[in-house]
Amino acid sequence: MSDVIESVAEGSVRRRYARAATKVEPELCCPSVGYDAERLANVPDEIVDVDYGCGDPTRWIQPDETVLDLGSGSGKVCYLAAQVVGPKGRVIGVDFNTPMLDVARRHQPEFARRLGYGNMRFAKGRIQDLALDLDDLESWLRERPVNGADEYLAMQEKINEMRTTRPMIESDSVDCIVSNCVLNLVEPSDKHALFAEMYRVLRAGGRAVISDIVCDTDVPESLQRDPVLWSGCISGAFREDALLDAFERAGFYGIEILERADEPWQVVEGIEFRSVTVRAYKGKEGPCMDRNQAVIYRGPWKAVVDDDGHTLYRGERMAVCDKTFKIYNRQPYAPDIKTVPPRIQIPPEDAQPFDCRRNARRSPRESKGADYAETRPNSSDSCCDGPSGCC
Numbered sequence: 001m002s003d004v005i006e007s008v009a010e011g012s013v014r015r016r017y018a019r020a021a022t023k024v025e026p027e028l029c030c031p032s033v034g035y036d037a038e039r040l041a042n043v044p045d046e047i048v049d050v051d052y053g054c055g056d057p058t059r060w061i062q063p064d065e066t067v068l069d070l071g072s073g074s075g076k077v078c079y080l081a082a083q084v085v086g087p088k089g090r091v092i093g094v095d096f097n098t099p100m101l102d103v104a105r106r107h108q109p110e111f112a113r114r115l116g117y118g119n120m121r122f123a124k125g126r127i128q129d130l131a132l133d134l135d136d137l138e139s140w141l142r143e144r145p146v147n148g149a150d151e152y153l154a155m156q157e158k159i160n161e162m163r164t165t166r167p168m169i170e171s172d173s174v175d176c177i178v179s180n181c182v183l184n185l186v187e188p189s190d191k192h193a194l195f196a197e198m199y200r201v202l203r204a205g206g207r208a209v210i211s212d213i214v215c216d217t218d219v220p221e222s223l224q225r226d227p228v229l230w231s232g233c234i235s236g237a238f239r240e241d242a243l244l245d246a247f248e249r250a251g252f253y254g255i256e257i258l259e260r261a262d263e264p265w266q267v268v269e270g271i272e273f274r275s276v277t278v279r280a281y282k283g284k285e286g287p288c289m290d291r292n293q294a295v296i297y298r299g300p301w302k303a304v305v306d307d308d309g310h311t312l313y314r315g316e317r318m319a320v321c322d323k324t325f326k327i328y329n330r331q332p333y334a335p336d337i338k339t340v341p342p343r344i345q346i347p348p349e350d351a352q353p354f355d356c357r358r359n360a361r362r363s364p365r366e367s368k369g370a371d372y373a374e375t376r377p378n379s380s381d382s383c384c385d386g387p388s389g390c391c
Helices: 002-020 045-049 076-085 098-106 108-115 134-143 149-165 188-201 227-231 240-249 322-328 364-368
Strands: 066-070 090-095 120-124 174-180 202-215 253-260 266-268 271-281 293-297 303-305 311-313 317-320 337-340
Touching: 045 076, 045 098, 066 076, 076 090, 076 108, 076 120, 076 174, 090 098, 098 108, 098 120, 108 120, 120 134, 134 149, 174 188, 188 202, 188 240, 202 240, 202 253, 240 253, 240 271, 293 311, 293 322, 293 364, 311 317, 317 322, 317 364, 322 337
Parallel strands: 066 090, 066 174, 090 120, 174 202
Antiparallel strands: 202 271, 253 271, 266 271, 293 317, 293 337, 303 311
């Protein structure tokens, strides 16, 4: 049955979005989205007219970043992101639909002239295989058409070489991945590869910000076999909790729902489909080493558990490894965590292995040092420097 679903999925998406590049399809996934009006005014009308999305992930990108848009379509998200990242940033759009890429590429020169800089490129590829540049493959095939088994095997060798020696998107090269209502269009068997590829191309500390359509219960196979529903962002939708699980299984951390529509976009056979925007981070690789660091969870919950199984109890000093300590100093944890460094820093080369599974409290004596017995008066930057003076 899965083979039937997969034969429906990619072909129906390619054909329908090829038509939608020249004729507006209002039934495609396009719930009302509030984009930045000033930036949107700079995007050519042709691009806006044939854009199909369900969120605005550009709200969570920063100046000077390298941004990758998965399933960039006519390029609207890229044209918006280009204005956010500025002349020092870079924007890369990836799509496998030639008519959509033609629309996106057609307006690049004039857009760059009006901005005063050019920082975008559009690549032809499948978002579940970000190493293979289909433009490069097509150029190679024009000179070496495949007319038999030997030529087919030669093509496969060339594809492997391309992925290895000149990948379309380099590993560890992207600060922020965005996508707008596209992950649900990928075939079921390719979704694991999709998340693995996102993880591969992100830098440590980078993040994915994904707007997509999700459902509240599993989509039955009868709906998955419908090509219209598949290409319309229905049949391939993730169950909303399964989308978060897919990020976790791929190694992401700090996974959070930034936006979730209160009202469903569509209801089919009692299943609600709505838009969400999810953010997830990369960068928790590496050994767990002990440098006598602690963290204090500020609240309001009595306790929380992170993606690695650390339980943090409100107001208590919890022992963490150096890697986790650094992660908690960054988004999205930093606002809720108070980090407590040791009084005397332990050099990384002197750190000992740390068992992150133990969920141990950290005695203040560990952070201060067992022999710490200093006595000193209060200082000018203590609690007495407030507007009312000392108590």
